Amino acid sequence: MNNNSFEHKMYAHCETGTLVGLLNNAGYKTTEAMVFGLASGIFFGYLDTKDFPFPTFIVRSRPGEVRENLSKILNIKLNSFKFKDADKGMQKLDDLLAQGIVVGAQVDFFYMDYFPQWMRVHNNVHFINIIGKEGNDYIISDSYHREIAKLDKSLLKKARWAGGTMAPKGFLYYPEKIDLDVDLTKIIPKTIKKAARNMLNIPIPFIGIKGIYKFADKLKTWSKQVRDIEHFSHEIIKINILLEEQGTGGAGFRYMYAAYLKQAGEIMNSPVLNEMSEKIMKIGDDWREISYFAAKIGKNRDLGDDRIAELSDMIRKQGDAEKIFFKELKKVY
Amino acid sequence: MKEKDIYVDFEAHKLVYYAEKEDNSYGPIISGSYLSANYLDDHWMKRKNLEEQLRNQVIANEISPILYYMTFLEMGPKDLASRAKMSMRKLSKTFKPEGFNKLRVAQLKLFADIFNIPVSNLFQTFLIKGDDQEKIEMKQAATDNELYHITMINLK
Numbered sequence: 321m322n323n324n325s326f327e328h329k330m331y332a333h334c335e336t337g338t339l340v341g342l343l344n345n346a347g348y349k350t351t352e353a354m355v356f357g358l359a360s361g362i363f364f365g366y367l368d369t370k371d372f373p374f375p376t377f378i379v380r381s382r383p384g385e386v387r388e389n390l391s392k393i394l395n396i397k398l399n400s401f402k403f404k405d406a407d408k409g410m411q412k413l414d415d416l417l418a419q420g421i422v423v424g425a426q427v428d429f430f431y432m433d434y435f436p437q438w439m440r441v442h443n444n445v446h447f448i449n450i451i452g453k454e455g456n457d458y459i460i461s462d463s464y465h466r467e468i469a470k471l472d473k474s475l476l477k478k479a480r481w482a483g484g485t486m487a488p489k490g491f492l493y494y495p496e497k498i499d500l501d502v503d504l505t506k507i508i509p510k511t512i513k514k515a516a517r518n519m520l521n522i523p524i525p526f527i528g529i530k531g532i533y534k535f536a537d538k539l540k541t542w543s544k545q546v547r548d549i550e551h552f553s554h555e556i557i558k559i560n561i562l563l564e565e566q567g568t569g570g571a572g573f574r575y576m577y578a579a580y581l582k583q584a585g586e587i588m589n590s591p592v593l594n595e596m597s598e599k600i601m602k603i604g605d606d607w608r609e610i611s612y613f614a615a616k617i618g619k620n621r622d623l624g625d626d627r628i629a630e631l632s633d634m635i636r637k638q639g640d641a642e643k644i645f646f647k648e649l650k651k652v653y
Numbered sequence: 654m655k656e657k658d659i660y661v662d663f664e665a666h667k668l669v670y671y672a673e674k675e676d677n678s679y680g681p682i683i684s685g686s687y688l689s690a691n692y693l694d695d696h697w698m699k700r701k702n703l704e705e706q707l708r709n710q711v712i713a714n715e716i717s718p719i720l721y722y723m724t725f726l727e728m729g730p731k732d733l734a735s736r737a738k739m740s741m742r743k744l745s746k747t748f749k750p751e752g753f754n755k756l757r758v759a760q761l762k763l764f765a766d767i768f769n770i771p772v773s774n775l776f777q778t779f780l781i782k783g784d785d786q787e788k789i790e791m792k793q794a795a796t797d798n799e800l801y802h803i804t805m806i807n808l809k
Contacts, residue, residue: 483735564688575671
């Protein structure tokens with residue numbers, strides 16, 4: 321069984337890519353940037369908890385929130401399921417596929433063996449679309465993979481019930497009902513206000529703009545938390561990975577958000593949104609400079625206090641720039 | 654950033670980036686990974702050194718294979734404890750050889766599944782001598798017996 325009409329494409333991010341694939345397949349034509357922007361996905365958070373082996377940061381909203389927000393704002397009815405019993409969860413997937421339904425699934429990225437081993441890490445919030453089954457293999461559309469892939473049943477089962485932080489619990493979903501005539505001109509202003517609020521007004525000291533400043537400050541303490549210079553180098557280079565490589569579309573989703581504001585500006589016929597789009601693109605360029613700088617000093621083991629302070633200052637300036645940007649964005653509507 | 658400034662020619666690792674296109678629109682492009690194209694050699698070197706360092710600690714009975722894999726795979730203890738269905742306190746005992754030696758086979762199997770390795774790899778490491786690495790291929794295959802794997806070593 322296979323849904324042959326499903327069009328597989330690469331996308332920047334797995335959650336938005338999976339959603340775009342499902343919506344396009346169901347007849348609602350949209351883009352990844354629109355899905356990300358309409359769901360107010362842009363974000364920042366500095367995380368230093370026992371859930372992670374080392375302090376880290378996020379540049380998009382909580383995993384799953386893009387899907388939830390989009391469903392709410394576009395009035396899309398999503399059917400979703402979680403399972404305690406893995407066998408029942410695998411059977412439900414087979415039943416849906418047998419009906420020709422393409423199904424979105426949450427999995428642990430570590431078990432996606434169509435990627436080389438060096439790319440795979442335990443990450444419970446990877447999203448894929450499952451479009452069919454052939455014998456013991458499931459046919460997978462993965463936003464990060466160039467072609468349609470196959471995944472063995474036993475690995476998919478492990479990946480869906482991996483346990484751990486943000487465990488997938490066999491989560492499956494698919495759109496059941498979509499409002500094709502939704503008026504985006506009424507929705508876009510709300511999504512922009514919400515994104516600005518998330519960056520400016522959440523009263524938690526490590527979230528939004530405050531999170532960027534926290535990152536800039538705490539970076540100076542990282543040298544005390546590492547095993548050795550190679551570990552330090554690895555963590556500093558990971559700044560580049562988190563901003564550029566882990567499904568962000570570059571510059572920590574800032575480029576993707578620029579694309580959203582550009583498209584939103586056309587829909588709203590708003591030159592102001594077009595200007596804001598150019599501004600966040602420029603902010604994205606500066607995040608990219610930080611990525612390049614982090615990779616360079618990491619590789620050269622140029623990680624003395626002065627160099628880390630320089631990197632910290634660059635990040636702090638991004639906090640300043642984004643504070644001005646989101647305050648301005650909030651005033652547009 | 655302009656499309657031409659973002660694009661990297663690196664076939665082995667492709668990603669989608671957003672960029673300013675020739676017509677001034679913003680949209681996705683498929684490009685090679687900048688980091689993989691320029692920094693993969695450094696990454697491999699660090700991984701090799703870390704692996705060796707951790708292996709030597711296991712050989713010297715300083716740490717257990719559980720801590721070896723958790724560190725190498727960059728997992729947090731809270732995450733691993735949750736996956737292994739045990740408390741953080743109990744997990745931390747398995748980081749030491751004495752605690753590891755008390756684990757039951759079913760618990761070892763659970764850890765092996767988390768690390769996606771055969772159970773037997775918690776007790777051994779295969780090393781191919783430097784000069785022969787290019788000539789030899791090693792593959793470990795599961796069997797119907799979930800505790801028993803077959804290791805195949807072939808000349809390429």
